[in-house]
Amino acid sequence: MSLFLATLLPGLCCAVLGGLLASNLPVVTASLKAFPRSPAAAYLLFGGAAAWFLWVTWNSSPADNFGHPVLFTVGFAAVAVFSFQCVPDFLAVRGLAVLVLLAAWHLRGAAYMEYDHPQRLVMVGPLFVAVALAIWLGVQPFRLRDFFDWLFFRPGRTRVAGGLLAAYGVALTIVAFTY
Numbered sequence: 001m002s003l004f005l006a007t008l009l010p011g012l013c014c015a016v017l018g019g020l021l022a023s024n025l026p027v028v029t030a031s032l033k034a035f036p037r038s039p040a041a042a043y044l045l046f047g048g049a050a051a052w053f054l055w056v057t058w059n060s061s062p063a064d065n066f067g068h069p070v071l072f073t074v075g076f077a078a079v080a081v082f083s084f085q086c087v088p089d090f091l092a093v094r095g096l097a098v099l100v101l102l103a104a105w106h107l108r109g110a111a112y113m114e115y116d117h118p119q120r121l122v123m124v125g126p127l128f129v130a131v132a133l134a135i136w137l138g139v140q141p142f143r144l145r146d147f148f149d150w151l152f153f154r155p156g157r158t159r160v161a162g163g164l165l166a167a168y169g170v171a172l173t174i175v176a177f178t179y
Contacts, residue, residue, distance in 0.1 A: 006110035007123045007176035015169030021162025024155050033152065036093050036145040042084070046095030050080035052102050090141035097138035104131050122175045126168070 020028045035041055058073045066072075083091060104127055111120040137144055151157050 001106050001110045003110045003114055003117065003120060004176050004179050006107045007120070007172055007179070010107065010123060010127075011169050011172030011174075011176055013169070015166050015173060018162045018164070018166025018169050022159050022166055023162070024158050029152055029158070033148050036090050036141065036148070038092050039088070041092035042088065042095060044092075044095075045099060046080070046083065046091045049095045049098035049102065050077070050083075053098065054080070056102070090145075093141035093144045094138055097134040097141070100130055100134035101138075104134070117179055119175050119178055123172055 054073055054077055057076055058069050060069060060072075062069075083094075107127055108124065111117075111124050114120050151161060
């Protein structure tokens, strides 16, 4: 992935998500409040995260998997399947956390050793914050529900958070065109 794409795609995603939050539409509010325990979101996000992770595990080098990619892939696939049965609560949040971690791996890799472009830090700095949040929400996924309860308690909070996220997304999109 190029540094341009690694900056442009998160910028566009943040701008769109921020715009949706700032609009404060009832459908957006209801969707985000239902997201943490949504079975459809769990199948989509956790299923996608599991598929991506299994692909990475299958294609890893022998040094990463002790020379047994089949063993590790089958083991992790079993964990993913049993997750839907044993811990279905907040599985959508865990899936989102895994997707953030896997995407951050590629985004960080695109910016690695690009010292000629100091503006890359506009993407990389918040990326490490997103990684920390993804790890925290992976361990305590109910915190996202609590955050949504706090965020939507007053409409002004949603507009401010959405405006800040949209502004960051626009700034990141502009930075992408400076490479």
